[in-house]
Amino acid sequence: MSARTAAPPVAPNATAPRSDAAILRRRRLIHGSLTGIALVYAAVLLIAPLAGIIWAAIKAGGHAWVETFSQPDVRHAFYLTLIITATTVVVTAVLGVVVALMLARDPFPGRALVSAFVDLPLAVSPVIVGLACVLMFGTGGWFKPWFDAHGIQIIFALPSMVLVTIFICIPFVIREVAPLLGELGTEEEEAARTLGASSLQTFFKVTLPNIRWALLYGIALTTARAIGEIGAVLVVSGQITGHTETATLFILRAFDEGRDAQGYIVATTLALVSVLLLSGIEILKHRGERKLAS
Amino acid sequence: MTGIVVEGLNKSFGSFRAVADVSFEAEEGKITAILGPSGSGKSTVLRMIAGLERPDTGRISLAGEEQTNAPVQERRVGFVFQHYALFRHMTVRQNVAFGLRVRKVGKDETVKRVDELLRLVQLAPWADRYPDQLSGGQRQRVALARALAPRPTVLLLDEPFGALDARVRQDLRRWLDDLHSELGVTSLLVTHDQEEALELANEVVVMHQGRVEQVGTPDDVYNRPATRFVAGFVGAANVLEGRMDGGRVRVADGWTSGDGGDDLAEGVRVHAYVRPHQISIAGEQTRLGSTSAVIERITNLGWASKLRLRLTDGQDLTADVSNDELPVPPVGEGDRVHLDLRNAKVFEVEDRPGHYAGVGANGAAPESADGGSAEPAIVA
Numbered sequence: 001m002s003a004r005t006a007a008p009p010v011a012p013n014a015t016a017p018r019s020d021a022a023i024l025r026r027r028r029l030i031h032g033s034l035t036g037i038a039l040v041y042a043a044v045l046l047i048a049p050l051a052g053i054i055w056a057a058i059k060a061g062g063h064a065w066v067e068t069f070s071q072p073d074v075r076h077a078f079y080l081t082l083i084i085t086a087t088t089v090v091v092t093a094v095l096g097v098v099v100a101l102m103l104a105r106d107p108f109p110g111r112a113l114v115s116a117f118v119d120l121p122l123a124v125s126p127v128i129v130g131l132a133c134v135l136m137f138g139t140g141g142w143f144k145p146w147f148d149a150h151g152i153q154i155i156f157a158l159p160s161m162v163l164v165t166i167f168i169c170i171p172f173v174i175r176e177v178a179p180l181l182g183e184l185g186t187e188e189e190e191a192a193r194t195l196g197a198s199s200l201q202t203f204f205k206v207t208l209p210n211i212r213w214a215l216l217y218g219i220a221l222t223t224a225r226a227i228g229e230i231g232a233v234l235v236v237s238g239q240i241t242g243h244t245e246t247a248t249l250f251i252l253r254a255f256d257e258g259r260d261a262q263g264y265i266v267a268t269t270l271a272l273v274s275v276l277l278l279s280g281i282e283i284l285k286h287r288g289e290r291k292l293a294s
Numbered sequence: 295m296t297g298i299v300v301e302g303l304n305k306s307f308g309s310f311r312a313v314a315d316v317s318f319e320a321e322e323g324k325i326t327a328i329l330g331p332s333g334s335g336k337s338t339v340l341r342m343i344a345g346l347e348r349p350d351t352g353r354i355s356l357a358g359e360e361q362t363n364a365p366v367q368e369r370r371v372g373f374v375f376q377h378y379a380l381f382r383h384m385t386v387r388q389n390v391a392f393g394l395r396v397r398k399v400g401k402d403e404t405v406k407r408v409d410e411l412l413r414l415v416q417l418a419p420w421a422d423r424y425p426d427q428l429s430g431g432q433r434q435r436v437a438l439a440r441a442l443a444p445r446p447t448v449l450l451l452d453e454p455f456g457a458l459d460a461r462v463r464q465d466l467r468r469w470l471d472d473l474h475s476e477l478g479v480t481s482l483l484v485t486h487d488q489e490e491a492l493e494l495a496n497e498v499v500v501m502h503q504g505r506v507e508q509v510g511t512p513d514d515v516y517n518r519p520a521t522r523f524v525a526g527f528v529g530a531a532n533v534l535e536g537r538m539d540g541g542r543v544r545v546a547d548g549w550t551s552g553d554g555g556d557d558l559a560e561g562v563r564v565h566a567y568v569r570p571h572q573i574s575i576a577g578e579q580t581r582l583g584s585t586s587a588v589i590e591r592i593t594n595l596g597w598a599s600k601l602r603l604r605l606t607d608g609q610d611l612t613a614d615v616s617n618d619e620l621p622v623p624p625v626g627e628g629d630r631v632h633l634d635l636r637n638a639k640v641f642e643v644e645d646r647p648g649h650y651a652g653v654g655a656n657g658a659a660p661e662s663a664d665g666g667s668a669e670p671a672i673v674a
Contacts (some may be wrong), residue, residue: 073564099445150532187375187377187379188379188380188382190346190366190373190375190379190380191373191375191379191380191381191440192381192392192439193346193366193367194344194345194366194367194369194372194373194441195367195392195393195396195440195441195443195444196344196367196370196393196396196397196444197367197392197396198367198396201396205392205396206344206381209381209383210382210383
């Protein structure tokens with residue numbers, strides 16, 4: 001190869017550079033306006049309402065915060081939300097991984113059907129989920145006699161609230177984990193087996209570490225959704241203050257009773273928990289990836 | 295026999311018969327290769343030996359112990375995958391230590407063994423890297439060290455160099471050969487690369503469409519192919535159409551030299567498999583019954599020349615001739631030359647219109663080596 005590289009032949013076209021610049025300018029313009037639209041969209045629909053609530057909560061002042069959180073029914077509402085969310089996360093995470101493994105690995109008959117049904121909770125209104133629960137466990141419901149005979153209260157009590165929240169949150173972990181499992185394939189697991197690992201060892205030492213970020217992300221989405229759930233819980237809980245009232249139900253009642261500031265304060269608290277959770281996961285994930293890359 | 299013994303293995307996936315009645319033995323301490331084109335069932339055989347796939351029928355024993363239905367983790371096999379299958383969230387060291395950790399080997403012993411293996415595969419300086427920070431060749435060496443760490447009774451390699459580029463593949467092949475002579479672990483290598491099989495293996499099992507075509511030394515399968523498939527698949531060969539004439543094979547205006555086809559009846563149509571490097575060329579007829587041809591094209595490869603030739607009956611063939619053995623005075627394109635077609639392997643053509651599904655010399659299943667084309671062709 002010679003030291004000097006010949007320039008590629010250029011077609012003699014004097015107008016070419018100018019029209020290139022024009023195209024570039026137009027492209028930049030389109031790109032710029034699309035970015036603008038996206039930003040305005042996010043600002044108006046996502047950030048402005050959130051900022052409004054936070055502003056209202058701050059404006060209420062410190063004493064309003066103290067007053068709100070010293071009420072026993074507010075504390076109980078948060079406690080209830082915590083219990084429901086924790087139970088939902090544990091159940092949907094464990095069963096979600098099991099279902100995701102089935103969907104990704106076992107070509108069982110009816111897999112497509114199961115896969116479609118997993119998304120059902122996203123398509124059905126939570127209120128309908130609540131009504132379905134009432135239909136099954138409420139007065140005249142299919143399962144009511146059995147539970148009554150055993151002295152277990154489902155409707156207007158914690159069990160039905162947990163049940164509907166779990167149902168609504170089923171898709172998140174499955175939808176995060178299943179595609180990743182498909183992408184990962186089975187070779188690493190097979191390698192572990194040939195090296196002497198049992199099925200359980202293979203799952204905990206190879207499969208789980210490989211899906212941990214997807215699983216955490218699914219759990220974060222589940223948590224955020226469970227904290228914010230209101231429709232289905234509203235239908236099944238009976239909204240008994242200090243008894244079956246979650247944090248979101250409290251917000252609803254606060255506005256009904258004209259205690260707007262307390263509503264804003266609880267709402268801000270819930271929103272902050274969700275935002276912190278999601279950004280926490282993002283930061284952890286980033287750090288994990290940096291560690292791998294260094 | 296304490297190596298690997300496989301008897302009457304069968305495996306179907308739905309209606310597809312992936313492995314059909316496969317039996318062979320892999321000698322202890324040696325490298326045996328299963329050679330075949332993709333879809334020949336060779337990887338399925340390997341996976342059944344490892345226990346990753348369950349045979350429908352048949353028996354497998356490893357190191358003298360029946361293991362047909364033993365769970366994977368109890369077989370003590372080392373398995374090397376084509377795409378490495380390293381644990382991506384573990385460092386090189388953790389990968390190699392995995393097999394010792396799950397078997398509850400003591401900490402000190404694990405560290406010692408891992409260090410020993412990292413030195414063996416020359417990866418000690420990379421011990422704390424993650425797999426995605428290594429090159430393909432390095433990753434495959436980690437995979438090998440990982441497979442060897444728990445001291446497996448047999449080492450199974452599934453196209454271990456298939457995902458690497460040609461240069462790295464060459465280096466690793468030589469390196470594996472050295473490593474094997476040092477360790478002497480019974481090894482079974484699956485490959486579609488005949489060069490790899492011939493270079494590394496003490497014995498070669500040639501598979502095609504789920505069946506074993508031939509088991510033999512590299513010399514056997516190359517020089518004494520048992521079936522037309524082996525003749526066409528192992529090494530390049532010209533497939534020439536001819537017929538039995540006076541106990542010899544007549545091709546165009548001459549005869550092939552060497553033996554073969556003695557058991558065939560007079561006048562039977564045959565295919566003669568002639569290797570490009572087993573064709574001699576003379577400017578003048580020096581031997582009675584030599585075949586004449588016209589040179590269509592000569593390509594000089596430096597040390598040898600590749601000649602495209604056309605016989606008097608229109609058949610094409612390719613010859614590789616060392617430049618020292620080209621005729622003197624020199625011949626050129628368009629010249630008529632005389633060929634000695636040495637060492638032809640002869641298989642009867644079964645007359646069936648449309649394609650030839652000839653029965654091989656040993657009565658193997660009807661299988662066409664070159665995809666059923668009736669045109670004589672060079673198969674590589």
